[in-house]
Amino acid sequence: MFGNMKGGIGKSTATLLSATALSQAPFNKKVIVLDLDRQGSLSELRELDKDDTNNFSYDVRACSVEDFYSSLDELDTKYDLIFLDTGGKLDNNLPFDKQEITPILLNTDVLFVPFVAGNFGTDATLKYLEYAFKIKTLKKSKGHDLDIIGFVNMYIKNRKEDNQLNNYLNEIASDTGLKFLVNRLGFYSAYRGADTIKSLYKKDPSTTQERNLKLWINELNKNLE
């Protein structure tokens, strides 16, 4: 799943780009997106897309954390990839039975954490990371693991803020051991109008945006294998 405490950092967009790409050629994986965000953005988008087609390359299901828990076994046998789209707010201060992020992370294999330049002044992302590493330790003590991988979203080449982010991420990497995707997801208007039908992944890219997305998706996919 794509997780971060901050809103508007690209969790849902990254989910959308990955689910459309990986469910279609050349990947052809069986994919479902579970929309655990109360604001339900991706499931709403899918509803809108039903005006155009009913022939989707992957499923989208709005669900609660309870639904997620109870359907995990069924989903695991039916799908190659289960993407979780959450609101992301850290709720580990609540009693355990009211928490959502903890049970979700306990049942997640890979957590991708988006970083956006100019957005790291607050330490929301660091707090989230610290918490995710705690869950990783907890899972390891039980013989499981949680892969935590950072990546840069909305990257604009040669922009001052992106160069600063780069230095900052090098520090985070050496302080926490966090792995990062080498490829960054660029800032492209095409991603704003993306739907749940069409993949923007091109096997033979001809524009910078297409090349950028291909590299990013390929690297993401490697980290899911």
Ligand SMILES: Nc1ncnc2c1ncn2[C@@H]1O[C@H](COP(=O)(O)OP(=O)(O)O)[C@@H](O)[C@H]1O
């Ligand atoms: N790489 C990107 N390039 C351009 N726009 C982006 C990119 N990533 C996200 N956005 C836009 O930023 C806004 C917030 O992204 P969203 O994926 O909804 O964030 P989150 O799910 O983390 O709240 C949306 O309008 C989305 O279209």
Ligand SMILES: [Mg+2]
């Ligand atoms: Mg979202």
